[in-house]
Amino acid sequence: MNLHAKCDVIIVGGGIHGVASAYFLAKKGLSVVLLERDYCGRSASGVNAGGVRTLGRVVPEIPLSLASSELWQTLDFLHGFDGAFVRTGQIKVAESVQDMQKLQERHNLLARHGFDHEKLIDQDQVRQIVPAIAAHVQGALWVSTDGFAFPYLIVQAFARQARLLHADIREQSPVKAIEHSGNHWRVSTPEQTIVGEKLLLCAGAWTPELARLCGDEIPVTPGGLMLMVTQRVPHFINPVLGATSRGLSFKQFANGTVVIGGALECDADTGQNYAELDFSRLANSARIVTDLFPFLNNVSITRAWSGIDGYAPDHTCIIGPSASVDNLYYACGFSSSGFQLGPASGQYLAEVIADNAENPRYQGLSPARFS
Numbered sequence: 001m002n003l004h005a006k007c008d009v010i011i012v013g014g015g016i017h018g019v020a021s022a023y024f025l026a027k028k029g030l031s032v033v034l035l036e037r038d039y040c041g042r043s044a045s046g047v048n049a050g051g052v053r054t055l056g057r058v059v060p061e062i063p064l065s066l067a068s069s070e071l072w073q074t075l076d077f078l079h080g081f082d083g084a085f086v087r088t089g090q091i092k093v094a095e096s097v098q099d100m101q102k103l104q105e106r107h108n109l110l111a112r113h114g115f116d117h118e119k120l121i122d123q124d125q126v127r128q129i130v131p132a133i134a135a136h137v138q139g140a141l142w143v144s145t146d147g148f149a150f151p152y153l154i155v156q157a158f159a160r161q162a163r164l165l166h167a168d169i170r171e172q173s174p175v176k177a178i179e180h181s182g183n184h185w186r187v188s189t190p191e192q193t194i195v196g197e198k199l200l201l202c203a204g205a206w207t208p209e210l211a212r213l214c215g216d217e218i219p220v221t222p223g224g225l226m227l228m229v230t231q232r233v234p235h236f237i238n239p240v241l242g243a244t245s246r247g248l249s250f251k252q253f254a255n256g257t258v259v260i261g262g263a264l265e266c267d268a269d270t271g272q273n274y275a276e277l278d279f280s281r282l283a284n285s286a287r288i289v290t291d292l293f294p295f296l297n298n299v300s301i302t303r304a305w306s307g308i309d310g311y312a313p314d315h316t317c318i319i320g321p322s323a324s325v326d327n328l329y330y331a332c333g334f335s336s337s338g339f340q341l342g343p344a345s346g347q348y349l350a351e352v353i354a355d356n357a358e359n360p361r362y363q364g365l366s367p368a369r370f371s
Contacts, residue, residue, distance in 0.1 A: 007031040007168070009353055010187050010196035012175055012210055013203035014038075015045030016151070016339060017331040019158035019169070020346025021200055021353075026165035028354045033194050034167060035187065037174035041155035043273075044204050045339065047307030049227055049261040050151045051240055051249060052340045054117055055090045055143040056106075058316050060364030061341065062115055068344030069145055075343060077157050078149070085154075088251070089239040090146035091129060093292070094139045099244040103141050117143055132236045134292050148240055148251050151339055158346075178213040185327065198353050202331035205270050205310035216325045218318065219370050220310040220333045224268035224275030225261070228282055228304040232256030233296065241292075248288045258296075260285050268308045275306035311335045316365065319345055320352060323371035329353055330367050 014036030022034045054065045094100040107120045118141045126140045177188040185199040201210045205222035240251040247263025268275040290297045312333030322328040351357040
């Protein structure tokens with residue numbers, strides 16, 4: 001076996017941002033080797049709730065989120081199989097006068113920045129979209145083009161397309177060492193050393209460890225997130241639903257089960273790749289659901305699970321070139337909200353890496369904001 005392999009770009013991390021970047025880089029004709037220590041979609045990209053959400057984004061992420069929304073609608077390989085993107089819309093409900101005021105302020109904020117994708121709707125309009133909602137709900141923000149997908153299958157779809165374009169995606173390939181020699185990176189796995197001109201790190205909560213091997217620092221800290229799923233119940237809701245003042249996000253699948261999440265944080269250990277389930281917080285989210293849909297009060301939770309993501313200090317993703325190390329790039333710090341951004345993140349990184357084409361609309365996402 002050849003102990004060295006050469007390519008244009010080395011990617012470390014096989015989540016949605018890694019495989020989407022591999023796809024778009026290969027589409028531009030660059031040779032790519034992607035290294036994933038486990039299997040693609042193993043960590044945050046495989047255990048999240050699959051929300052394809054532009055609603056409620058922090059302002060610096062909105063341009064990227066809207067660009068990603070277009071790709072979710074138009075990339076053919078994200079449609080037509082069991083993990084396909086489902087356009088159900090997403091709604092954030094107001095449970096009080098104070099909540100309605102918050103939503104009005106949010107709507108005004110977006111208008112000042114030139115965004116109109118979040119529609120402010122009244123009580124009657126909410127009931128047209130979610131007839132089963134509790135009587136105390138007073139209004140909502142609504143985005144009709146949002147929805148959800150099955151994360152692991154979407155990651156595999158991007159990986160398949162990248163491989164068809166001759167990207168070399170290597171699973172079970174943990175990184176043991178990184179060296180920067182002249183104009184090239186040398187990334188070593190137990191089997192081989194990969195030599196590449198440019199290096200992209202998108203390893204979630206583990207990105208800071210890799211950055212330090214490159215002589216760089218990136219301010220990402222690990223955090224755990226939890227989800228739970230109910231028994232099957234008769235169909236009662238189409239959109240993904242969230243609450244204004246209480247951490248909640250949930251959806252109903254075609255098989256009748258309901259997935260519940262939203263700000264369900266827990267302790268995480270990156271060394272053990274383990275996040276501890278916190279059943280008191282899970283119970284609190286279940287109570288929020290039954291406040292909004294009282295008829296679910298006696299429905300059983302059948303399963304709960306957890307995963308680890310990387311959090312940026314400002315809870316805004318970090319995408320772009322390193323501020324201090326040449327030919328080093330990042331996609332990390334997605335702070336539990338990265339899945340929807342994956343397609344546009346990969347497309348943008350391909351433009352930056354291949355063409356040096358940084359987009360001023362995404363300046364607020366650059367690693368340089370921490371330098």
